[in-house]
Amino acid sequence: MASENVYVEHxxxxxxxxxxxxxxxxxxxxEVYLDGGQVTSWKNEFREQLLFLSSKATFKPPNAIRGGIQICFPQFGTIGSLEQHGFARNRLWSVDRDPPPxxxxxxxxxxxxxxxxxxxxEVKIWPHRYECRLRVALGPxxxxxxxxxxRNTNTxxxxxxxxxxxxxxxxxTDISEVRVEGLETLDYLDxxxxxxxxxxxxxxxxFESEVDKVYLSTPTKIAILDHERKRTFVLRKDGLPDAGEFIVSIH
Structure with missing residues (x-):
């Protein structure tokens, strides 16, 4: 049996x-960076990169890493005085040594x-105390x-x-060859x-031009089909009611 070190490397x-x-x-x-708690790389068994990471990503805290999977908390978008998409993607996370089940x-x-x-x-700009836990898992x-x-930790x-x-x-690949299924008949905010x-x-x-929509009450399964690469991303979710679509093209 392989040792644990084969699966997880710090x-x-x-x-x-x-x-x-x-x-x-x-x-x-x-690959997961503690800065931002951010997944920056996800490769399949053929070592093909499945996530986009901008060539302008600087990896210089506290700037967010451009690309991958950013954690947006306590807000998505720009509301009030908080920075865009909240502050979690700009903060240094820690390895949780005693996580709950x-x-x-x-x-x-x-x-x-x-x-x-x-x-x-942070409490000065967002007057709440919290614990945000994240597990990133890679299946066989x-x-x-x-x-x-x-978790709300307000005293x-x-x-x-x-x-x-x-x-x-x-x-x-070619954005004109990409389609997203599972959103038909849904309401969205443009x-x-x-x-x-x-x-x-x-x-x-x-996609024929720029798209920036938030679909409401989306199903638990959405599929992104990249016809040129003959690849399908299947997104499954639980507990997050809406879905925002912003697709980046790589040529």
């Missing part, structure tokens, strides 16, 4: 930043648990699973509201038209 990445590499025996892998598949040996807690500086077949838990018991998103950049509400009329979402 090491240094770009600019000496701490990262964790997850590997599975078939050759698939993922996660509902993760027991066959997942390649995983890492991270935690982010409030700082007193190469599936990537992210599981988050937010006065005061509740708070927040929005959350896994802001994911998938690697695709960010290019002052968040006006519309209903999706097509049997699939295709």
């Amino acid at each position: 090491c240094k990445g770009v600019n000496g930043l701490d990262k964790v590499i997850l590997r599975e025996i078939r050759g698939c892998s993922a 996660f509902p993760a598949n027991t066959s997942h040996r390649a995983f890492v648990d991270l935690i982010l807690r409030h700082s007193e500086e 077949g190469g599936d990537l699973m992210l599981t988050s838990r937010i 006065d018991g005061k509740s708070f509201t927040f929005t959350f998103a896994y802001h994911t950049y998938f690697s695709v 960010n290019l038209k002052n968040r006006e509400r519309f209903t999706e009329q097509g049997d699939a979402l295709t």
Whole structure:
């Protein structure tokens, strides 16, 4: 039986930043930086990169890493005085040495648990105390699973509201050859038209120009088909009601 070190490696990445590499025996892998709690690489068993990472990504904290899967908390978008997409993607996370039980598949040996807690500086701009836990797991077949838990740690018991998103950049080829299935007949907010509400009329979402929409009450399964590469991303979710679509083209 392979040792645990085959599955999880703690090491240094770009600019000496701490990262964790997850590997599975078939050759698939993922990389997670503690800065931002951010997945920056996800490769299948053929070592093909499945995520987009910008060539302008600087890996210089506290700037967010451009690309991969950004953790957006306590807001997605720009609301009030908080920075865009919240502050979690700009903060240094820690490895969670004592995580609570996660509902993760027991066959997942390649995983890492991270935690982010409030700082007193943050409380000045967002007056709430919290614990944000994240498990990143890589399945034996190469599936990537992210599981988050937010805990209210306000000493006065005061509740708070927040929005959350896994802001994911998938690697695709010709954007005109990409379609998204599972969004038909759904209502969406169009960010290019002052968040006006519309209903999706097509049997699939295709791209002929810039698209920036938030689909409401989406199903648990959405598929992104890249016809040129003959590849399909299947997104499954639980607990996150909406889906924002922003596709980046790589030529």
